[in-house]
Amino acid sequence: MQLAREYDTTDYLIAPDPQAARLTRRVVGHDHTGAATEIAVIEERPLTIFLNGQEIVTAMTIGDYPDYLALGFLRNQGMLGAGEEVTGVDYDDELETVVVRTATPTNHEEKLKKKTRTSGCAVGTVFGDMMEGLEGLTLPATPLRTSDLYALATRINRTPSLYLEAGAIHGTVLCQGDQPLVYMEDVGRHNAVDKIAGWMMATGTAPDDKVLYTTGRLTSEMVIKTAMMGIPALASRSGFTAWGVEIAREVGLTLIGRMRGQRFVCLSGEERLVRDADPDAVPQEASKQRRKGARA
Template sequence: MAPREDDAEDETPLAFDAVPLPRRAGAPRLNPARGPLLRRIEIVDQHGERRDIDIPAERPLTVFVDKRELVTLMTLGAAPELLVLGYLLNQDLVRRADEVESIDVDWSVEAAAVKTHRGIANLAEKTAHRVVTTGCGQGTVFGDAMAQIGAVRLPAAQSARIAQGTLARILEQMKSRNSVHRHAGSVHGCALFRGTEMLVFAEDVGRHNAIDTIAGWMAVHGVDGGDKVFYTTGRLTSEMVMKSAHMGVPIVVSRNGVTAMGHELATKLGMTLFGRAANRHFLCYCGFERFDAEPLAQALTAD
């Protein structure tokens, strides 16, 4: 995958990386404003030795939509303009990227200014029911995830499938990736695959921010999710499952596990969830009809 232009001479592991694709017609004007990803601090280790290490540079980004304050996101800042767009889409505050005219990020005031073409109808009503979600980089969603099921349309199992060999190659790529997490820890990573090809990779302090960043990239480039696989290092909560569904991605893989509500939601939507996925080990929690299993022979043990 080709790095962003501003990463060309930066030795820091990439927290955002994507294949180069043309922008779709009507995509909003974005002001790329990546912040420094790491901060160097001094620590004392278990041997009593002092040394310098890098830690992720978490920062607040307050989002204003048509000059109205909406939410403050805690983020690494690898691709903040895509994060904001993806957040608006996954919250169902906008339906399409072309409803947004521009997104300008200014780190000097820690703010993102979103300008829409015609405003967001019933914004106050849509944001009245706020739910604080689980996990690191704590997120906020508006509305009830279960109430949104009827609006989701995913491809049939016959046209969106994954083979076990494909899953294994995806896991191999994620294991070997030079990431901020491997360098400094404390972040989550997400990626979108077409077969075994990684299209986009994003890291952030919260898994929900990373998936929103990918949603923003998909919207800008007109990438459909129906034949894709979404990977995350974070657990599959109802929020993550619903965001994947909003992106039109029916197959989700996690290095972590799944919550009961995440499983219930995915089952109702006809999605396939894999968890505890690392190396060649995994659990398929639901959506077995999309999975072409190639069972590995179990090692025989002597009595």
């Protein structure tokens, strides 16, 4: 009974759907013995985002939740302010475009001139003046219980997902307390977090008591986007980059990485942690926790 509960996704607001049409494709190949084998591989497709009449970027994505991806991307790039009135989000599947319309015309040509390639996969983009949005930022001092962290890691790592089905993908999960709420996946971790930002913007969800959990590296881009969203804590199974740690410390973000079983490392925002769980009581993670041999 316990096993079934851990794999249940009915209490997620949005959960991965590994069997969804168009997200994966069956491909036949040959294994190390030369035998024919068929596996699921992740689909990639371009999505061009427009803000009013101006083309902003073309991103490679798996194609689900294009409206949230567009909203979140523009929000995290500082192109949509917190008080901006969005009058429409129009997606055209045939043209593979999303047009976000606002009540007030915008002009971001200068930002487009500063566009740079990031270290993220899947053609991630970030603008040179994105750091400006962090000036004067104060994140809420919401306590973060280690018992909740352990519960989240266990639950998320056992949730059916495209990662477990096919690999080659990143996941980002919006959490509250010990409950995962919205689980997004994409070929780039920045796309996954932008989808969550877009969902939060569309639903008016407050960030103050939330935690962002990601399967990917804790890079500067992930730290910046989490802080821009107003979320006070970011956690991951993976490791850190030096600039990511530096920025997290500058903005007061709690940054936790290398979460494996009973172990984790906190490199920023230790003051938020409430150590209410005995690490020795947390089960060690099996070396092959990820079933089906999937690899991101």
